[in-house]
Amino acid sequence: MRAFTYTRAATPHEAAAAVAAHPGAKFVAGGTNLLDLMKVDVEKPTHLIDINRLGLDRIEPLADGGLRIGALVRNTDLAADSRVIAGWPVLTRALLAGASGQLRNKATTAGNLLQRSRCPYFYDTTKPCNKRDPGTGCAALGGFSRNLAVLGVSDMCISQHPSDMAVAMRVLDATVETVAADGATRSIPIAEFHTLPGATPHIENVLGHGELITAVTLPRPIGGTHVYRKVRDRASYAFAVVSVAMIRGNGIQRFAFGGIGTRPWRVEQAERLSGAEAIAERVLVGARPTTQNRFKLALTRRTLAAVLDQA
Amino acid sequence: MEFLTPAGPNSTDRQTVLGKAHDRIDGPLKVSGLARYAYEYHDVAPRAAYGVVVTAGIGRGSIDSIDAVDAERAPGVLLVMTHLNAPKMFGQNAAAPNDPRLDHATPQLQGPRITQHDQAVALVVAETFEQARAAARSLRIGYKAQSGRFSLPAMQVEGKPHPRVADIDMGDFDTAYASAPVRIDATFTTPNQSQAMMEPHASLAFWDGDRLTVYLAHQVMHWARSGIAGTIGIPEAQVRVVAAYVGGGFGSKLALYSDAILASVASRQLGRPVKITLTRAQIFNHTTHRPPTIQRLRLAAGHDGRLIAVGHETFTGDQPGERGELASNQTRLLYGGANRRIHTRIAELDLPRGGSMRAPGEAAGLLALENAMDELAEKLGMDPVELRIVNDVQYDPEQGPSRPFSERKLVECLRTGADRFGWSHRIATPGQVRDGQWLVGMGMACAIRSNPVQPSGARVTLRPGGTVLVESAMTDIGTGSYTIMAQTAAEMLGLPMAAVEVRLGDSAYPKASGSGGSWGGNSSTAGTYAACVALRDTLARRAGFDGSDVSFDKGLIVSGGRSVALAQLVASGPVTAEDTMTYGDLTRRYAQASFGAHFCEVGVDVHTAEVRVRRLLSVCSIGRVLNPVTARSQCLGGMTMGIGAALMEELVVDPRFGYFVNHDLAEYQVPVHADVPDLDVVFVDGEDTKSSPMKARGVGELGICGVGAAITNAVYNATGVRVRDYPVTMDKLLAGMT
Ligand SMILES: Cc1cc2nc3c(=O)[nH]c(=O)nc-3n(C[C@H](O)[C@H](O)[C@H](O)COP(=O)(O)OP(=O)(O)OC[C@H]3O[C@@H](n4cnc5c(N)ncnc54)[C@H](O)[C@@H]3O)c2cc1C
Ligand code: SF4
DSSP: OOOOEEEEOSSHHHHHHHHHTOTTEEEESSOTTHHHHHHTTSOOOSEEEEOTTSSOOOEEEOTTSOEEEETTOBHHHHHHOHHHHHHOHHHHHHHHTSSOHHHHHHOBHHHHHHOOOOOTTTTOTTSOBTTTSTTSOBTTTTSOOTTSOSBSOOSSOOOOOOOSHHHHHHHTTOEEEEEOTTSOEEEEEHHHHBOOOTTOTTOOBSOOTTOEEEEEEEOSOOOSEEEEEEEOSSSSSSOOSEEEEEEEETTEEEEEEESSBSSOBOOGGGGGSOSHHHHHHHHTTTOOOOTTTTHHHHHHHHHHHHHHHHO | OEEOSOOOSOGGGGOSSTTSOOOOTTHHHHHTTOSOOGGGOOTTSTTOEEEEEEEOSSSSEEEEEEEOHHHHHSTTEEEEEETTTOOOOOOSOTTSTTOGGGTTOOOOSOSSEEOSTTOEEEEEEESSHHHHHHHHHTOEEEEEEOOOOOOTGGGGGGOEEOTTSOOEEESOHHHHHHHOSEEEEEEEEEOBBOOOOSSOOEEEEEEETTEEEEEEOOSOHHHHHHHHHHHHTOOGGGEEEEOSOOOOOTTGGGSOOHHHHHHHHHHHHHTSOEEEEOOHHHHHHHSOOBOOEEEEEEEEEOTTOOEEEEEEEEEEEESTTOOOOOTTTTHHHHSOOSEEEEEEEEEEOOSSOOOOOSSTTHHHHHHHHHHHHHHHHHHHTOOHHHHHHHTOOSBOTTTGGGSBBSOOOHHHHHHHHHHHHTGGGOOSSTTOEEETTEEEEEEEEEEEEEOOOOOEEEEEEEETTTEEEEEOSOOOSSSOHHHHHHHHHHHHHTOOGGGEEEEOSBTTSOOOOOSOTTOHHHHHHHHHHHHHHHHHHHHHHHTTOOSSOOEEETTEEEETTEEEEHHHHTTTSOEEEEEEEEEOSHHHHSBOEEEEEEEEEEEEETTTOOEEEEEEEEEEEOBSOSOHHHHHHHHHHHHHHHHHHHHTOOBOEETTTTEESOOSTTTSOOOOGGGOOOEEEEEOOOOOTTTOTTOBOOOTTGGGTTHHHHHHHHHHHHHSOOOOBSSOOHHHHHTTOO
């Protein structure tokens, strides 16, 4: 960790302006991802703006029956919210499948969406990594790639998106609300929020420097059976090898996937199909596995079959 | 005191305190944070400066350039030490081959050559930890990387006979194997594994004149002391090491690393205390680990299941001169069979140096042997428990009946376990039992772990007021040494536990066995026993008793109808006795090992091949149980580690860079609570009079021995898929599942 300065902002707009004014600045929310990365010298902000006291920690109903989740709502509180459990249970299930109780107590809604890669080379500053140090190469290609992505990969980066919550947000068609330094606000559909690595794997989303997430909104409940199935190498406290978020019933069928894509993965066209084989085949179009993670293709198919059995 | 002949009746036989369940006496200190670990001493060394070790980013090669200008100028920095300015240190080398004074030496920063990833290349010391860490980041070190021998399978052709392990060839293996009616020929691989103990390696060093004190995390105090003294070239007598509490070791803390050595020399140079801890990420490559193996098992039996030929050939690899993983060892003792080929081959690797990890040898070897026995049982159409029973031997199979086991109750373990577990409900044909999404299977395996003992001493003082102080350089690495040594003193002196205080982990106390190789519990209590015998003699003389019929009970010495209160004997001052238990040739005359049988039920998700252990029972024979609570805890920990070995633990080698890629606890997965069901441990009654006057044997490593094979045998029974490449992860299982 390197020396940095630290301030607290009074309003969201002021926080955005403070980061925008300072090229090395970053927001800090729960800090569970950012501080870890600072300790291993992967993130090197020179200035931190603490956004924990901006009043962005409320969950409010929207007039259209939807829900507005403040950016700073903790993962634990969000998972336990009775409205979420009733209307959007896939979100609760995904949250509770992630990390550990202690981490969820600190982790925030926005921070979770923005958590960075879990590729082991990304963490290791002695090894090449285009995401960490653009242009140095990708150590995972030809290296330890067992748990990395098979979809949305590029020759520059094959890191999977590690979030569970984001997979549920994707299947729920959430919207990300932001405010920029100039006070301008925008609403970004979750489908457009995370970007593919392409030639610029260090860019992971469409936010501008200093653009602050203020909330994530959910459209009104659509009913159906909600499932979040996370497959992992041990029973708890591990990132997904493959995960499936499913909403089914009421004439609806939706799937989103974690662990296999460079961003939360959803293929809407596949949702019109029926049967695990057909759906998986459509979802996995364009997959580029390595020899180590090829098993994720079969595992995706099998996990999908398992969740379809459930509803 | 010498232990030369089997123990007869002695004062430990009373079993009023020994053998009884006692929670660990250090437990309250630990859960309240009052038990201090090496990095947590502040009062003994005020104004300590903080060191951060910088470790190499290549697996093999040399340091090309060092630019320390920014680091030296960084705020708070007191010292930047590299090979360019480090003091001369000493280690085993061509000039001093096999110098026992240098057995534990670990020189640091002695040149530009890099022989393993995360070797120390610099030390930065600053006023605060944060300053040292920041300055360490601004140190620029250039390397010239070289290719290296990083892959065990690629080195197999280079395998040479092990310089320290003789081949065992008995009878005519080839002919016997070839002509036997039922045969198994299977090759298993076990990966590099990390001890992954809780407390990182850490040291706090300070000097008083030419005397050095180091608070550190180590399992054997005299090894730490001689290692530090030897490395920096000062007499051992000038070094004191302290490790009152150690947060786990599993073998990792049998060796010294850069933290202890560099804290010592930096403190001397700066004239103030220096503390250093390794980071979690450094530990996986900088410190030792369990080396990998490739094991070929060839077992042949008659239709009655009796083994005719036993072949176990281990191939392992390690840094030049290091031991590798001796996975064939237990096969020499576990089962009979007249024709035997037990070989070990080793190749040099440039991966990080291997070392001991809980049950070195057996933990990896039994994964293969006990899996192969399961395969043999299936081929024979015989129950796996029965197969073990027909091949039981009551003597060392290589020496014959002239070398019996000191106590071998493996068959009792097997029968007790089978009964208690409901083994008879197992369906031998795989893939028959389904519970919802789960394919359910049962498996079993045997455990054996050799029972070494080590000389161990203690000083016992009866203090005014009638309380007892036990002092010993023994360590307690979370095992319960404090407690069982207190029980021994209480039993020997006829006092309640509350009257005994135990102080450990200081080289200023009498030299002790330390903790390793499952010898700690038996050896350290035997040392306490010896000192107590000496104290009893002194006290008896003071009380005016002569002779042998003296007993100690309820704070009194009693003999011939007369009794004297202990407190009365020390009214004018404390009485102290010190002794060391040493051993003769009973380990040569008797084969000595602890035994066990593990029974496991797993569920394997029919869709995803996720494996979950549902039930696990271990029945253990460890001679006399000193304390059922601490002994059980040792088994539970071993069984948990066995779940890790079976299902998830692997240091993944990246042969391009020559290192273990998954070097943190997020990526090197060990079992979490949800992976560990309710574990059951049973001890069969016993006493081992050939082992020590305590009549106990080692238990610290027994729990991990074989348990992984019981789990993977259960996986096979559940699925019909046999994975011989540990750990058994879902990708490997899926390849065989429909
Ligand atoms: C050991 C471990 C295991 C884990 N396991 C899982 C798991 O199984 N599944 C899972 O999904 N996650 C897991 N996580 C990740 C965890 O969910 C994230 O660390 C957490 O959600 C991040 O939230 P935070 O508030 O702490 O973010 P921070 O660390 O504070 O911030 C993360 C990033 O987001 C930026 N940021 C934060 N808030 C805003 C905002 N409002 N606007 C703009 N930028 C912002 C910060 O600048 C920073 O770059 C694990 C983490 C750890 C340490
Ligand atoms: S996969 Fe991405 S994160 Fe991993 S090394 Fe390659 S570029 Fe870096």
